[in-house]
Amino acid sequence: MLNNSLSAFQTVTGSKFEVILASGNVPLVLSKIIDHGSTSAHEQFSLILLGPGTQFLPQQIYSLRHESLGELELFLVPVGRESAGSYQYEIVFNCFIDK
Numbered sequence: 001m002l003n004n005s006l007s008a009f010q011t012v013t014g015s016k017f018e019v020i021l022a023s024g025n026v027p028l029v030l031s032k033i034i035d036h037g038s039t040s041a042h043e044q045f046s047l048i049l050l051g052p053g054t055q056f057l058p059q060q061i062y063s064l065r066h067e068s069l070g071e072l073e074l075f076l077v078p079v080g081r082e083s084a085g086s087y088q089y090e091i092v093f094n095c096f097i098d099k
Helices: 006-010
Strands: 016-019 026-035 042-051 060-066 070-081 087-096
Touching: 006 026, 006 042
Parallel strands: none
Antiparallel strands: 016 026, 016 060, 026 042, 042 087, 060 070, 070 087
């Protein structure tokens, strides 16, 4: 199983990721996964993550760490704010599956 596959992320929904920054790590929680029409040959999905309302992360590539998936370099985009004040971020995947 690849670390950036839909099935890998489905197993860790609700768990914590850390954005690694020089100023200190920022915790994010994988809130939900949206499947945009994946097939057996091609995966299209988004991860929706929630972060603290006290620290905004601008759109860019970040190093994220997860206890079971390891360290991943991913493009994180802020997409909104929850009513509780948390920032909402999205990571989009559009990948062909090697067979």
